[in-house]
Amino acid sequence: MADPSTYRPAPGSIPDEPGVYKFRDATKRVIYVGKAKSLRSRLNSYFADLAGLHPRTRQMVTTAASVEWTVVSTEVEALQLEYNWIKEFDPRFNVRYRDDKSYPVLAVTVNEEFPRLHVYRGPRKKGVRYFGPYAHAWAIRETLDLLLRVFPARTCSTGVFRRHGQIGRPCLLGYIDKCSAPCVGRVSAEEHREIVGDFCDFLAGRTDAMVRRLEREMAEAAEQLEFEKAARLRDDIGALRRAMEKQAVVLGDGTDADVVAFAHDELEAAVQVFHVRGGRVRGQRGWVIDKVEEMDVPALVEQFLAQFYGEQVEQAEQTADAGSPVPREVLVPELPADAEALTEWLSGLRGSRVQLRVPQRGDKRALAETVQRNAEEAFAQHKLRRAGDLTARSAALAELQEQLGLDTAPLRIECVDISHIQGSDVVASLVVFEDGVPRKSEYRRFALREAAEEGDVASIAEVVRRRFHRYLKENTAAAADGQDGGAEGAESGEAVEPPAGTPGIDPETGRPRKFAYPPNLLVVDGAGPQATAAADVLAELGITDVAVVGLAKRLEEVWLPADPDPVILPRTSEALYLLQRVRDEAHRFAIRYHREKRSKRLQVSVLDGVPGLGQTRRSALIKHFGSVKKLKLAGVEEIAAVPGVGKRTAEAVFAALRGEDGKAGERKT
Incomplete structure (x- = not known):
């Protein structure tokens, strides 16, 4: 794992101009390309405290070994250069919005003598027109089936086309007039290309002109008493309109x-x-x-x-x-x-x-x-999709059991993640997955104080200690409840309700206790040191039936406690996907709590220094009014009505907030 400080550019060497930058790894391969209005401001953000970076940004800067940039004149040039570099270097950390095989299109091979209409998935080819993409292949086939009545173009493969040309008989579509049968010479190559051209014009949006032309031909046929031709044209117009109905009008002004x-x-x-x-x-x-x-x-x-x-x-x-x-x-x-x-x-x-x-x-x-x-x-x-797939979840749990050498499949997995910005507002999350599915009612969050200044390893140890100390306490309480309930029932001769003394069940509410059930597998966000710290805490508490692993973000390595080498799971592994999802959910939950706590701290900060207003009263005021903004709208009497806040303190708060508004007004002017 590289230290970004080893390749950080010297202070003042980065220009404060628009440009495009590249991060390279130790082999000089470009791994990320980005652009910025100010290269200095943007690049300096990558070299902040690693703990405060986005997880994948942190993975990128620790994979990189150097950074370089190119200054441009305008933001338009920066956009173009960024796109060209992403296309040229295909960096692993850049997102590419490529069309893939998941979306079918209607392809027209205009580069062939007898163009063919067909459903296609894959990369674009020269000399082929594409229409779509469509959400489903059946939607293309339905549309094509309707339009072949009006535009009887070839849809068969090259082999079928040649075979019917050799035997001199058209295929079924030729007999039912859904193909003009160019294979047997019913139409010439020019006539067939004209049919295909009309088909492409219709799909390209020139639908109204096509319908008007057919209506004109239908009227002329009727005037000349060619009623069979008029009836066929009438049916063709109906088929076109049904095809148009499948593409619902959403903007009446013909907007593109x-x-x-x-x-x-x-x-x-x-x-x-x-x-x-x-x-x-x-x-x-x-x-x-x-x-x-x-x-x-x-x-x-x-x-x-x-x-x-x-x-x-x-x-x-x-x-x-x-x-x-x-x-x-x-x-x-x-x-x-x-x-x-x-x-x-x-x-x-x-x-x-x-x-x-x-x-x-x-x-x-x-x-x-x-x-x-x-x-x-x-x-x-x-x-x-994958979380809801029972087969995939079962495979993931079985693979985890095998790869980690567990006695049983880890039906309950818990994960711990730490979140902070440069050591301030340190919080932790604990998420729970049962049978590979999140159990959000059992998520927990922790505000860390004791180990906050000692780094993530100490913070992980504190969370694990607090979580499992509570688990041991809950089990002790449940055992005591069970003994008391059993003695009382024995004396009265009546049956005792099992839930009251059942481990994990609160006898007062009948609901599961918060920390009553231990996980089969405890995942910590980090590498070997974090996993070892968590395992040491469990050993200290005498808990031996919980397996511990660390999941490192950089290369998605799985670390076992006190093991010098990680376990490398295949990239396509269902087990790795499950661990990543558990880790990412813990990270999301931790970030959310960190932001809430930081926001509250910033809100309360305007009340700092008010005489007679301590932390308890500040919290009571924010809780009562909901925000500092609403508190500013309250009068002295309303503030004094909050329990624990007297009139003198209310007047001091009122004066402080009015003073804050006055300062804000001065700053605005």
Whole structure:
């Protein structure tokens, strides 16, 4: 594990200008690329206290061995250079929004003599037009089945096409008029290409013109008394309209836009994109990615748009696809910090003006809310997909038992994580998983005081000591309750209710005690020293039936107490995935508590120094009014009505808060 201070640039050597930077590992491989308005400010943030960094940022800076940068003139240049470097070096810590095989598209092989229509998954190829992506392959087949009646183009493979050409008979689709049968010469190559061209025009959005043309031909056929042709054209128009109905109109003004939405937590983010062309939803995409840094929605918007449209334009150039993949409008939930630069860059990719904005009202706002719900649903499904798979959970528990040499599968797993910023507001979380599923009712959090100044190892030891000391105390109480209940029942000759004396059950409430059940496996966030510290505490308390491991973030190594070498689980291992999920949940819960505690401390700080107001009374005031903001609106009598706060103290608080407002007013002016 590298120490970032060993390669930190000298103070003052980093320019305070926009630019792009690269982190390299010991083998000189680029592992991360980023951009910044101020290189000095951005790079210095990476060399802060490691404990305060985002987990994956911490993993990145401890994997890196050097950092370098390039100064640029404008933010648009920074966007372009960042994208080019990510494409060139493919850094392991950068997110890539690549299209993969999960989304099917409708492909048209316009590079062939007789173009073919078919469902396709995979990388884009030159000379092929693509429509979509669609959410499901069956949606493409349904649409294609309807449109083949109007546009009877070839859909068979090359082998089938040649075979029917050799035998001189068309396939079934040719007999039922869903293929023009170019294989047997019913139409020429030019005529077939014209059919395919009309099909592509229809899918590209020129639907109204196509319907009007068919209606005109139908009317002419009826006037010439060609009623069979008119009836066929009528049915064709009905088929086109049914195909159009499958692509619901969402924007009545024929808008061309991409609508983007995000759902995220501290560690991951889901993005959904609806592609609206001609007012209709023509395609949908979605990804779930790991967050390498602490990122809010504006930062996610910037990262996604820069990478996604860069990739799309490249694909369009490689396949010689007509039209730009960048729409006239991009609707996002929040604007990024450098929205103007991003808009200018997107406009350059499109070749005309692009609007980047947040929809405020009407149909576009309603559609944005729909896309947001899809993002949240996709994120929830991602979280639950593997966790909800009973087979995967069973395999994970069995693999943990085998890899860690446990007597039984760890049906109950607890994990401890520490959170703080440079040693202040040190807190810890303890999360519980049973049968591979979170048991949130048993999550616990700890405010650390004794070991806070001694580092994470001492903090881990304190949490484990407090947790298992409580466990031993609860078991002792349960045993005493059981003996008392048994004696009383024996004297009266009546049966005793088992729950009252059952270990782990509170006799007063009938509910499980807070720390009554020990885990089969205790996971601590860290490497060997943290795992050893936790094991030493358990040995000190005389607990021998709880296994302990540490999970290090850098390489996801599993450390056993006092073992010089880690256990390396395969990257695709269900056991490793379960340990990561337990660790990440503990980290999320710890960060949440840390932020709450820090926020309360900052709120209460304005009351420091008020005569007669100690910690207890400050807490009572905040609890009673809910926030300092509401406390400022209260009068002396209302403040004095709080239990324990007298009138003199209330007057002092009132005067202090009014003085604070006065200072704020002076600062604003």
